[in-house]
Amino acid sequence: MMKKCPICDKTFREFEDIVEVEYKYYHEDCLEIVPIRYCAYNPNEDSEDSFIGQFDNDDKSWVSDMMDDGDFLEEKRFKVSFTNPLTASNPVESIDIFALDEDEAKERISSEYRQVLTVKLVN
Structure with missing residues (x-):
């Protein structure tokens, strides 16, 4: 007797991907795999x-x-305000970030797309 997948009840074909779980075979596509x-x-x-x-x-x-x-090193919360020098309107945006000090917070946000304006400790 040919074996079938217990989920879809279709007989297995020679080149299908299958998985063995607890001594039973299943089509891999019939399972949710985590x-x-x-x-x-x-x-x-x-x-x-x-x-x-x-x-x-x-x-x-x-x-x-x-x-x-x-x-471990405890980080503090900082509010970093920045602009994007490549945009015409150049709006000021802000983001909260965790860092050891103001310099590290500034460094984490700085890039060619972000010009940091202020870094303030959030209590």
Whole structure:
């Protein structure tokens, strides 16, 4: 008896992409597939030593959510006002950004498209 996909009930064909899950076969296109594990590699290594390990989505977060105070640099919130010198009307825009100090906030926003006017600490 030929095997069928339990979702679409169609018999498998020779060159279809299938996935085995819990000892059952499914058409890959019949499934919603969510990546839950990632492999981490050190991009500075060029050998088999570059593999660091695996992690799940649950292992990703902000530093402040995963470490204790004092284990990381705390950033402050700054309001940076800027203009785009390449536009005719040159309107002033602003954005809130987190940085260690005013110079870093300015540096993060500055580009050929943004001329920083002011950087103010937000309390």
